[in-house]
Amino acid sequence: MELKTTNTEQLILETAERLFLERGYTGVSCTEIAKEAGVNHALLHYYFRTKEKLFNQIFEQKATQLLEFFVEAFDRDLPFFEKVKIGIEMHFDFLVQQPELPLFVLREVVQNKERKDQIIQKAFPVGQRIYKIITPAIEEEVKKGVIRPVKAIDLLLNIASLNVFAFVAVQVFFDIKSDGKSAAIRQFLAQRKKNNVETIIQSLKI
């Protein structure tokens, strides 16, 4: 049992992932994936049967990552403001690793009803978990008079809005492909990260 350094199936998967994240399902053809990966395009069907199945495998994984991580970020036993601060920062840092991810998922969800249903089904339990973490924490702080009353869903959407939009803006204003990790991008993101924490914390204070 040798460990192949070049596993064809994996190679196709990685190439497809890169192209799909960049241009979406309808923006990429099977032929192009095969060409880019340097393999015969029949192989793509040999391993994944259809373009749809290949795409779904990638989409499923990415959508799950995106949702799961949002819970993970806030699932820590910390003082309230710390929990919020660390949560925002963790979520932000996660997106730094995968800047195209949010727009990729959103694009496909809006374009395709089945995928929308798929993600809503997944989002529901995730939403409940995070709700159960955040709601009592908010209530407690409100009772203590430390923060103004705020709905959990509003707070979470605010955080998601600010963090996600930072990466959408990066993709619009910078050439993320060539610039990659340029100083300008890093500086912009650092500023947004700091701003997002401050904005959310400030907005909670009475």
Next chain:
Amino acid sequence: MELKTTNTEQLILETAERLFLERGYTGVSCTEIAKEAGVNHALLHYYFRTKEKLFNQIFEQKATQLLEFFVEAFDRDLPFFEKVKIGIEMHFDFLVQQPELPLFVLREVVQNKERKDQIIQKAFPVGQRIYKIITPAIEEEVKKGVIRPVKAIDLLLNIASLNVFAFVAVQVFFDIKSDGKSAAIRQFLAQRKKNNVETIIQSLKI
């Protein structure tokens, strides 16, 4: 010179707009647009020459709308907090009329380098105009000690983030096509609008 109630060119344009907004450039074929509009697909090429030209006409208009309106919303001679409140609300209400617009523009900008350059070129003067409106207003309030010091770009991005993401969320969580103006959607949006104003105002206070 009679005013035709059914102008074919206009009909194609409107149909194309609806489909492109929904599924993007690569998600719609010329044949489909023609079929949906109930005209021969050659007409589409007769009037617009190519799919690209037809699309660009729509994209250009939509992208301009999206940017211009953001300035308009804040270009009012009002007390600072009023200016911010009214600006957020106007921008939000504009998006209510065209909920698919932000994701449409973002999708195409990310997928296509030329369109990205196109929008950046357009965004630059718009950005400058709005910058000149907001920056002195902020400085004045900071000097008065009414708000904490904040960068104009941060404030504007915060507003855009919260407002735009509300409509992205709507598209993910609701079936905007069939539900249209359902009570659930209206309620969700009303809550987000209120939240966005509050969040921004609160985050500015010292």
Next chain:
DNA sequence: GTTTAGTTTAACAATCCTGTCAATTTTTCG
């Protein structure tokens, strides 16, 4: 009523798309 300009149509190219399959090469393993 014939010309003229603007519309509309059907048919056609050329290309690209997804997916299949039988034949061939490579790998695995008894």
Next chain:
DNA sequence: CGAAAAATTGACAGGATTGTTAAACTAAAC
């Protein structure tokens, strides 16, 4: 080694795609 299994290939089918064009239709203008 040699048979069985797995991986890879090229050719091809059946459609769909964008785009062109010549001919037919329509309605206004002279």
